[in-house]
Amino acid sequence: MTGHLYGIGVGPGDPDLLTIKAAKILHQVDIIIAATSTKNEDSLALDIARPHLGPTAQIIAMGFPMSRDQNVLTAAWEKNARLILDQLKEGHRVAFLTLGDPLLYSTFAYVLRTLRSMAPDQPITIIPGITSFQAAAAATETILAKGAENLLILPGIRAAQSLRTSVAGADNAVILKAYTNFTALRQELKKNPVDNHCVFVSKVGMKEQLVARDLDQAPEKPTYLSLLLLTKNT
Known part of the structure; x- marks a missing residue:
């Protein structure tokens, strides 16, 4: 059997x-x-x-x-x-x-x-299960995409410069596992105006949930369960 x-x-x-x-x-x-x-x-x-x-x-x-x-x-x-x-x-x-x-x-x-x-x-x-970025978007009232916009999902394990280049070519983006080399990632993303609409979320849905609506407010050493929501348009 x-x-x-x-x-x-x-x-x-x-x-x-x-x-x-x-x-x-x-x-x-x-x-x-x-x-x-x-x-x-x-x-x-x-x-x-x-x-x-x-x-x-x-x-x-x-x-x-x-x-x-x-x-x-x-x-x-x-x-x-x-x-x-x-x-x-x-x-x-x-x-x-x-x-x-x-x-x-x-x-x-x-x-x-x-x-x-x-x-x-x-x-x-x-x-299927609800993803962390869907829950983070709901918790922060962040619209992931609308109309003809695209949404790019990226793993934080990629090089910071590569992530910045990818984000620059997208309407909206999600970076999962953003804890990886976060200092370099933050520096790269701040080179783009997209960081004006950046939301950092860690441990979404848990008691330890943390939300920062500006890259400078995000912790220096994020936890494993951290992500970024990046949008070009309000």
Whole structure:
């Protein structure tokens, strides 16, 4: 008997922002997989989902290395994909938790791709989640795009100058994981008038939520869960 895998986006931080479908499935599955660093078993996604879990669900902390070495990453994806397949072959319903949405800068995307190469016919259902930038826009009343405007989504791990160039060519932009090299990023962005309409948000939807409506008001060393909303037009 083949089990079923669910990739579930738990949203940005507030447990109430899970979709009804996500909450329903979390209450029904047999196994919950929480992606963690290989250095510890902390999982914010699990903390967010916990109020919705069924009483008998088994929780598995699955370590993924924080590395840029492609060989190290590939080995981890393959190892963990095999572990997931072992559970599925036993007929279990398995939920893989991910912050935000499962298919946007998510560990699950790599697991999904690896699983599909190993088991093309494996039943998998992906449950979308509210992204951090959607929640940040709602919290700050920032219009992400209107009319014929475009919206560019960028990862903060790119070089600061590259990010500035990309932002300059867009009507509106989101920079996720803005904590990476934030000092250089702030300096580069201030070279553009776009910073007049810049909102910094960290830990959106959590008790520690922080909002700064000017780059100069943002902390010197932002947390991992930080982003920037940049708009050219009010």
